Amino acid sequence: MTQHTQYDPSAIRAFLADNPKLRARDAADAMGISEAQLVAARIGQGATRIAAHPDLIVPAAERLGEVMALTRVGACVHEKVGTYGNYHSGEHAAMTLTEEIDLRIFPSHWVHAYAVETKSEAEQATRRSLQIFDAAGDAVHKIHLRAGSNHDLWDGIVAELALDDQSEGQEVAPRTPTEAAKARPDKVDVLRAEWAKLTDTHQFLRLCSKLKMNRLGAYRIAGAPFVRALRPSAANAMLQAVQAAGIEVMIFVGNRGCIQIHNGKVETLKPMGPWQNIMDPGFNLHLRLDKVAEVWAVEKPTQRGPAVSVEAFDAEGGIIFQVFGLGKEGRDSRAEWTRIVEALPIAESVDA
Template sequence: MTQRAAATPDQIRAFQAENPKLRARDAADALGIAEAQLVAASVGAGATRIAAHPDDIVPAAEALGEVMALTRVEACVHEKVGAYGNYHPGEHAAMTLTEDIDLRIFPSHWVHAFAIDEAGRRSLQVFDAAGDAVHKIHLREASNHGVWSRIVADLALDDQSSGQQVEPRKPVEAAKIREDKADVLREEWARLTDTHQFLRLCSKLKMNRLGAYRAAGAPFVRQLAPQAADTMLNAVRDAGIEVMIFVGNRGCIQIHTGPIHTLKPMGPWQNVMDPGFNLHLRLDMVAEVWAVQKPTQRGPAVSVEAFDAEGGMIFQVFGVGKEGRDSRKAWGRIVQALPCSAPVPA
């Protein structure tokens, strides 16, 4: 996106009136502004500034009953229908854990938020300091609309201005590789007992996730062809197995646990269109795909992970290992059959 332009709220509203079918994110890109600036232009005319901290937003969402939770990155949109609950607050990381709404939340990136009511289409929307969407909660017909007015009143801020200052967007961190530490990486990788230890190992060795994958090699990782992302989704659907699909940005990671039933490709997009779960993936933005294996106390954790051309993660997919719902063996066979790609130069 181009440098943030100084479009006035009046200009933003006029553009939206002239382009009513344009999605908010696309309208913001067309104007060269952040999405939060686009939304802020409607404060007092359908939008209300509200407290952005998850300790405020999530309890409000719980009162709404059935809603649709949306978390996205540039190349992938993850949508789940369900009710918020079982919220675990935390200064640096929080989570919501229900069968349908499963989130990992990073409060420092929940900076701006709005309650939006456009002709009865209601949502709570959260943005980071750069004005990029972190998480959205869309009400549905079955939602508890009776508490909407109270929630907006309780969360409303004193500041109801229609201008929005944003910080420059932080660039995606490219792959960080330490070839001189590759042997140490492989030695310590083999001793992992939990997947959460992996990022601590990367940090200790001054690498990041993608850099470690490029450095490690077999048997820890196998680089797949970019089209393996689509092949994998089709194979999961055909096998009828349950998987965990993670999509996340700096402020929120959203997880689907379950099967995939319906795939509907449209242009560059591959779309999962299931009751309660939609995924929209831009296949043309998938630059690297990796099959990854990490040892754990419960056996190897095998994942397929996709990255964009800048090195940003698009998604992670794991087999489900829950008792009575263990798909890991079938998932392992799917991953093993995915096509390889030539390695990316360090």
């Protein structure tokens, strides 16, 4: 487990004052603390500790009108502009589903939350956001207000969500490391037999759990026709091919507390250094290509036909993204998407 360095809140504020252009995630990493600790150092000075449960935060977000929803993992940031709505509560899993903002939420990981205001001298404006973190202080979801958001409701919403404890600083738990690939080669025949019987993609993780494997471990041993190992470069090649074909896809990026989904085309790609960036109206994706260690082409049978995906993982075995062809006419895939996946470069070898 990763233990965070303990810093005095005044030292954190001094560091931020000396490094105003650093993004919050980068500033926290530079100080060896969690991002929640970074934010909590500003309580009373632009940050308010608020209730973290999605049953309270999501309905508040609905009232804010058009906002930007942000969910990320270490190697990828997923940003969607839209309005929150159609919220479905759940003890273990919740969801919000509108045309623009599509989230799967896991409430047990919504542990710390803050309403944050930051003055931007360059833009002569105040940036406002609701930021949610897990027990270790890592961000699971953020809601950023935009120029057209209902800023007049902000103060009232913050007052409603504010907790009694407004002391500066935040205690966090040790960070749980990413689970490495976990396979059971002695169960590969069972895995393949049960995989062939799937009728819904959601059954796959239950199958892995039953066999005491995880997603990446199962991929490493399943073999054709279920999976094909691709080169890391396939992640970028896939995005370029989707852009060129003009087809609609579903792009999933998620952490322990939230999965965010884009449904639509990829129109504008802008590479910058190690980053590949989708910069479309209403949707941005920022992908660190140098952090992609494994890519898999995956096919799962469903009642609506095969669900074909491209899935990328980092060097620790954490999933970075999943991309599916957006199904049409009651089917789970499209011929154009399948052709793109079949043409992606195959990896030379993969360790089980």
